Amino acid sequence: MSRYTDHPAPEGVTTRGTILVVPGRGETHETYARLGARLSADAYHVRVVDPPRLDPADPAPSLTRFAKELGEAADAPDGVPAVRPVVVIGSDAGAAAVAAVLARTGASWQPDGVVLAGLPSRAAPERATWEEELDLRTACPVHRRRLTEDGQVRRGALGTPVPAPVLALAEESEIPVPTLLLAGDADPLVDHQALLAKARSLPRARLSRVRGAHHDVLNDAQHRSVAAEIVTFLEGLRDGMAPAVSVAASAW
Template sequence: MSAAPTDHPLAAWDNPPAIAPRGTVIVVPGRGEHPALYGRFGQRISADAYLVRAVGDPAQDPDAVAAQIRALLNDPALPAPRVLAGSDGGALFAVALAAGGADVDGLVLAGLPVTGAPAAPPGEGSSEIEARTSCPTHGRLLGSDPGFRPGALNEPLPDAWFDAADLSRVTVPVLGLHGRSDTVSPFDAARERYAEGANVELYALAEGPHDALNDRNHRVAAATVLLFLERLRLGAALPEIAVRELPGPGPASTPGPVPTPGTTPAAATAAATVPAAGSAAGSGEVSGR
């Protein structure tokens, strides 16, 4: 019997006691996942004083999960900025909510689907886990967790979600994290989908598979999310906090100037590449604003 969202109550990670909360991140899991699988991400983000709450898998019960999210957004104890952070189907669901007028201040999207069914069906067992993550720790967790639903990545997402998840209607800042080696939602197709939005920053994770938040580059992904949250606290224009003035070692090309808000659509959708763990450094260019 499949587990419904109510079988997995909300998971919560709070700010350190001596530090006032800086904002709220609501995690929306992907197909087959449940809130507790985001413990590593939640602990890392909450350590920097953001309250993190994780809801159920919307692919199992979209109405129940939407109600969970509404309750969290209406909770006066959860401070702004309030950000939905979705992975896989949870990312698509988050876009649909934001496009429909949900009162959120930003979106973090990981492994955003581009079609209802995977581009390359991952099957089940070890092949599905490899399509999700190359992190051995997270892979072992998925393989041993009784609440994880094997084979869920093969389940198509509703067409209605894709119709509702119109990035051109999303007015809040969007951070996209996408594995360049994602076989479930291929990067090039995802980049085209992100290009529909006017307020998007997209990062490519070098050699990354589908689960951008729980892959071997999870520290880099979390750091990228934290920088986005810190900039969002300064305003929806996401003013730069750290600006690279010299290119340093790496590719020979010298980065151009940091683009300003409202510039060309090409600048708003150019993808940065975050280097794979243990590989040579990537360009570090920030796409979008």
């Protein structure tokens, strides 16, 4: 599998920023083809990277390597600097690894903003059949089919715990850049109270709960609304986090 899969902005328009997507447990580049296509259509260059390779016995070197890989992925293959803002979207263990990297002092590279989707808790689900794992992940029939037909997806991966030191760093991290936290309210793998406390503890954070969504909140049945929430975050980041749209009156 290639280290990157690119979804460039449409030809003839100015690229508005760079997005790195970090998959979670068991996922592949192809898992995020739909999200990449949607965000790139809004003139962002989307690059899906390999999932982080975390050593459960000694994750510190893994995180150092992962931070270096993110910095390299942010630039074009010919070394041209990325169009800013640069935002990292992490899902599941990818979200935990991104948060853990930003928690470490002296990090050699950091993005302009992050989106942490389905940040996992310390509890791992019991061994499940593939249908049961799909039920944990998503109710979207298209996403279920994509996961099932992708021969590179590692079935049963959700039953492998994220290394405890990585989760500890992610839980304790004081992320210094604007942060959008996303969680499905039907996701049993997220500690929702801990996530709320984390959002309140960060200097520039927003927690968005997605009604009815499962663990794969970026790809569940509500993926259009989730992508819109991400684009709103991206556009706000370009303008000092000032919202472009505010509600003056509403009947809902």
